[in-house]
Amino acid sequence: MRTQVCETFGIEFPLFAFSHCRDVVAAVTNAGGLGVLGAVAYTPDRLEEELRWIDDHVGGRPYGVDVLVPSKIDESAERAGRGEGGLDTMLAAVPQEHWAFLFQLFEKYNVPLPDFEKAKKANAGSGTARGAGTQVTQQGASELIDVSLAHPIGLIASALGTPPALMVEKAKAAGIPVAALVGTSEHARRQVAAGVDLIVAQGGEAGGHTGEISTMVLVPEVVDTVAPVPVLAAGGIATGRQMAASMALGASGVWCGSVWLTTEEAETPPHVKAKMLAATSRDTIRSRSRTGKPARQLKSAWTEEWEGEGSPGALGMPLQMIVAEGAMRQINKVAESGNEGARELANYFVGQCVGQMNTVKPARQVVYDMIEEFADAIERLNAMSA
C-alpha cells in the first residue's frame, strides 16, 4: 500500500500492532506491519532481554516500544517512585480498607491468599518481577526509554498522556519518531505541540485506558485538528472492514491491540483466552478497578465486585495497580490449576471487538486476513459508487 505512513516507517501495510508479547511484535513486523512492544510491565533488565530477542527475529525490519508515562499520578506514589519516601511510602498510601476488601474477595471466591506482604512489595516495584507500581512513575518510564532507544527501534510511543519533554528530547536526538495515544482532539493538539510525530486517536470502544468518544467520531476530529500530522485510528479495529472504515475517516493507518490477544503467539492465560473467544461485544466494561484510571476490560466477577455495592471504590493510579496486579497474578495462577472462583474473577484489558475474536490464528494470519478484507471492502465501495 502507498501511504505516507508506509513510506515514513518503511512498512508494507499501515497496520500497527500493540502487544506485550514479543512473538506477536516480531510476527506482525515480519508480516509487513509494525509491531509495538508494550513495555510498562517490564523492568529495564527484562525489557533489554525482550528487545534483544526481537532484534534477533525481525531481520532489521522496523518495530516499536510503548511506555506508559501518565501525566498525572498520585503524588505520594510519585514521591515514592522518586525515592523520596521509598517503597514503604507507596505501600502506606494504600488504605487498609482496600486490602480488607481484596482479602474478603479472595475468601468469597475461595481463592487462597498469596503471600500478600511479598506480593505487595514485588508489586510496588522491588525489582524482581513486574514493577507496576514504579514503572508508571516518570523515573520508571525514563529507564525504559533509555533501554529502548539503545535498540534499533522505529517508533517510541506513550500510551497515556502527553509524553514528558525528556522522552521527546531523547527520541529526537536518536532520530526516532514519537507516537502518542489520545482520546480527544484537545489532547491531540497538546501532543503535537509537545513534539509528537504520530497521533493514535483511540476511541472509547478500545481495550485498556480509554476515553468516551467513539472511534467513528474521534478520528475525523483529530485528523482535522492535527493535519498534516498523520493519525492512526485505534479502538474497535480487528478486521479489514474496520481498517478500511478507519482510513475512510481520514486515518493514515490503524493501531490494533485487542485482536492479538487470542492469536497463537499471545501470552494470554488460557482461561482468559477462552473467555475472550466466547465473549460478545457486550462483555466488556470501562472500569478503574485494575489501574486506577478508566480502562476497558472483560466483565468478570472482579469488575462486578469493584463496581458494585460494598466496594470501597478504586484508588488512583498507580495505587490501584498495587492492589490489583498482585491479586490478579495470584488469581491467574490459581485459575490455571482449575479454581472456579479464580476463573470467575479473572479478566484482562480488551476492546469491544472481542466479540469478533472467535478463532485462534497465528498473528501473521491476522495481518494477511485484515489486508485481504481491506482490499475487498475498497472494491465493494467502488462498485457502489460507480
Next chain:
Amino acid sequence: MRTQVCETFGIEFPLFAFSHCRDVVAAVTNAGGLGVLGAVAYTPDRLEEELRWIDDHVGGRPYGVDVLVPSKIDESAERAGRGEGGLDTMLAAVPQEHWAFLFQLFEKYNVPLPDFEKAKKANAGSGTARGAGTQVTQQGASELIDVSLAHPIGLIASALGTPPALMVEKAKAAGIPVAALVGTSEHARRQVAAGVDLIVAQGGEAGGHTGEISTMVLVPEVVDTVAPVPVLAAGGIATGRQMAASMALGASGVWCGSVWLTTEEAETPPHVKAKMLAATSRDTIRSRSRTGKPARQLKSAWTEEWEGEGSPGALGMPLQMIVAEGAMRQINKVAESGNEGARELANYFVGQCVGQMNTVKPARQVVYDMIEEFADAIERLNAMSA
C-alpha cells in the same frame, strides 16, 4: 449511487434522515435521500396534518415515518394507556418524591413553575399537545401506525425494541417495508425473525435511545448476523467520511439523526441550537433523565442534577417522560425569553457528532456536502490501495 437500498427504496443516495421536523424530512427526500418523520411526539390528528404537508411537498418521492413502540414499558402506565386505569392511574404512578425534586430544581434555577397540574395532564396524553405519556404505549403507537399507513409512505420504522406483530402485519398488508433500530446483534436477529425488512444498527455514540456498543464494532457484527437483510449504520455519522466508513464496514447506507438539528429548517429551540453549535464531542451524556431509558443528549444542568447526588433517580419509561417533558417545555419557553437558569437546564437528544455540527446549513446542503465528501473519501482510499 448503485446500492440495493437505493433500488429498493427508489432513492439516489442511501442516506436516511430521521427528524421530528417535516421541513427536514421533505428537504432530504427532495435532495435524493429518504426523510423519516419521528412521530412519537404527535397526536394522531397532528401526525395526519404533518404527513399531508409532506405529501404536498415531495412530489411523490419516498419518505418514511418512525414510531416509538417500546417492547417493555411500565405496567401501570401500560394499563393506563389501554384505558384500564385512565390518566389518573398513570399520574398516580409517579412518586411525589420526583415531583418534589423537579419543583426544587425549578426553584434552584429561578425558573417559574408552570401550571403543573395542567402540564402533567397534557403530558400524560390529554390529547391537546404532545402526548408523550400515552404515545409510547402500544395503543398510542397503533393509532400513529394507522395514520401513517394511510399515506403514500415508503418506510415505517420502530425506534425502540422489536415492532409488535400488529405493526408488521399492517405494514406488510400495505406493502410498506419495516425498519427497526437495534443496538446489539442479538436484537437484530430478533427483529429479522419478527419480519423487519431493514435493520438500523445504531452505535452507542448516537443521540437519543442508544446502547453501549460503538458503531465501528456494531455494524459489521449486525451485517454478518442478518445477511442478506440490508443494514443501515447509525450513530456518529454526520459527514461523508463517516458515511464512507459505514459502508466500508458493510452497511448498505446510513441513518442520520443529529446532523439535522442545526440545519436552517430544524425546529430546535434557538438556545439549544446555540448550545449544539458550540458543543464538542465531549459534551453529551447517556442519561435516563428525560425518557426513563438511556438516551444520549447534551450535558446540561438538567442531566447534572438528575445524575448527581440528591437526585431520586430517573423513573422508567414512560413515567420519567411525564415528569420531564412538561418541565422541558416550560424550561424551553422560559429560556427563549432569556432566563439564565432555564438556559442552563435546557438540552436535547444529540449524538457525539455534535462536535462536528458547527455551522447552520439548509438540510439540502448537508446532503450534498455528505455525498461530495463521500466521493472524495472513496477516491482517497483508492489512491492509497492502488
